[in-house]
Amino acid sequence: MSDLDKCPSCGGPLEQDQEVKETVNVGNNGVLVSIRADVCKQCGELVLTQEMAEKLEMARESLEEEPSDMRVVGHVYEYPASHA
Numbered sequence: 015m016s017d018l019d020k021c022p023s024c025g026g027p028l029e030q031d032q033e034v035k036e037t038v039n040v041g042n043n044g045v046l047v048s049i050r051a052d053v054c055k056q057c058g059e060l061v062l063t064q065e066m067a068e069k070l071e072m073a074r075e076s077l078e079e080e081p082s083d084m085r086v087v088g089h090v091y092e093y094p095a096s097h098a
Contacts, residue, residue, distance in 0.1 A: 018052065018061055026056025034060060038070055040077045045084060047073045 021028055032053045037044050049069055052061040062070075076084065 021054035021057060021059050022061065023059045024054060024057040026054045028052040028061060029055050036060070036070060038073045038077060040074060043077055044090070045073050045077050046087070 018028060020026065030052050031050055034049060034051050034053060036047050036049055038047055047070055049062070049066040051063075051066060053059070054061075
């Protein structure tokens with residue numbers, strides 16, 4: 015995927031071309047996007063290609079427009095702070 019062999023954040027080794035799911039949030043809405051990335055084995059940092067970064071940006075833009083082409087797959091609930 016990338017031309018890097020070490021993580022730009024911590025210098026750890028990269029696991030090449032892994033499928034990961036990233037969440038893109040806009041306000042209270044979110045979309046889960048499957049992408050390919052190199053992943054640091056040490057700190058978990060993702061190293062994206064330009065194409066994968068653009069895919070995440072397109073997902074964000076689609077979410078801003080109230081998309082009809084995305085499937086609802088669940089709900090997110092906020093647990094009240096008063097339930098300590």
